[in-house]
Amino acid sequence: MTILLHVCCAPDATTAVERLRQENYEPVLFFYNPNIQPQEEYLRRLEATKKLAELWKLRLIVDGSGEDLWREEIKGLEELKEGSIRCQKCIEFRLRRTAEYARANGFEIFSNTLTTSPKKNSQLILEIGTKAAHEFQIQYLHRDFKKKNGFLRSVQLSKELQLYRQNYCGCIYSLKTPKREKGISDENICSDE
Numbered sequence: 001m002t003i004l005l006h007v008c009c010a011p012d013a014t015t016a017v018e019r020l021r022q023e024n025y026e027p028v029l030f031f032y033n034p035n036i037q038p039q040e041e042y043l044r045r046l047e048a049t050k051k052l053a054e055l056w057k058l059r060l061i062v063d064g065s066g067e068d069l070w071r072e073e074i075k076g077l078e079e080l081k082e083g084s085i086r087c088q089k090c091i092e093f094r095l096r097r098t099a100e101y102a103r104a105n106g107f108e109i110f111s112n113t114l115t116t117s118p119k120k121n122s123q124l125i126l127e128i129g130t131k132a133a134h135e136f137q138i139q140y141l142h143r144d145f146k147k148k149n150g151f152l153r154s155v156q157l158s159k160e161l162q163l164y165r166q167n168y169c170g171c172i173y174s175l176k177t178p179k180r181e182k183g184i185s186d187e188n189i190c191s192d193e
């Protein structure tokens with residue numbers, strides 16, 4: 001069955017795609033990340049996703065819209081810490097658009113790659129995905145891809161495939177936060193986390 005898979009970045013997508021294919025889903029990648037700043041970084045992550053799509057013969061849809069709307073969505077929350085309500089709104093914004101696109105383009109079900117990251121709250125993503133699915137009347141498939149060493153598997157696959165792996169979540173505010181303040185090391189830095 002075809003599934004629309006929101007991709008936050010190529011490394012996180014590796015585990016998600018591998019596992020979904022094991023369940024007989026055929027993911028169509030949906031790259032919608034107006035949160036990624038600066039532009040060079042956005043393009044770097046997009047290129048890595050294109051590379052993965054080519055290597056693994058995946059269909060990739062790129063939606064480059066929404067930057068102004070995203071800024072509006074997080075307005076006033078810029079200085080909050082990573083993992084705060086700003087991130088909740090950011091994730092809601094992207095998954096809601098994914099559900100909307102899925103509904104408008106004949107997909108029956110959607111999912112996302114965010115849960116590959118050890119820093120993403122799976123329960124929160126479940127709630128956000130379920131809400132978006134309800135709003136657009138399609139199904140949401142929730143999987144916590146970090147389980148069963150899913151994150152380590154993504155690190156391994158990204159190395160094998162030589163995919164670019166970033167060292168901050170995405171927005172300029174996460175870029176400004178020094179790693180030591182986030183309490184993370186180089187080894188467990190996540191992709192879109």
Ligand code: SF4
Nearest residue numbers: 087090169170171174
């Ligand atoms: S830290 Fe990540 S999830 Fe949070 S607002 Fe920035 S890009 Fe979005």
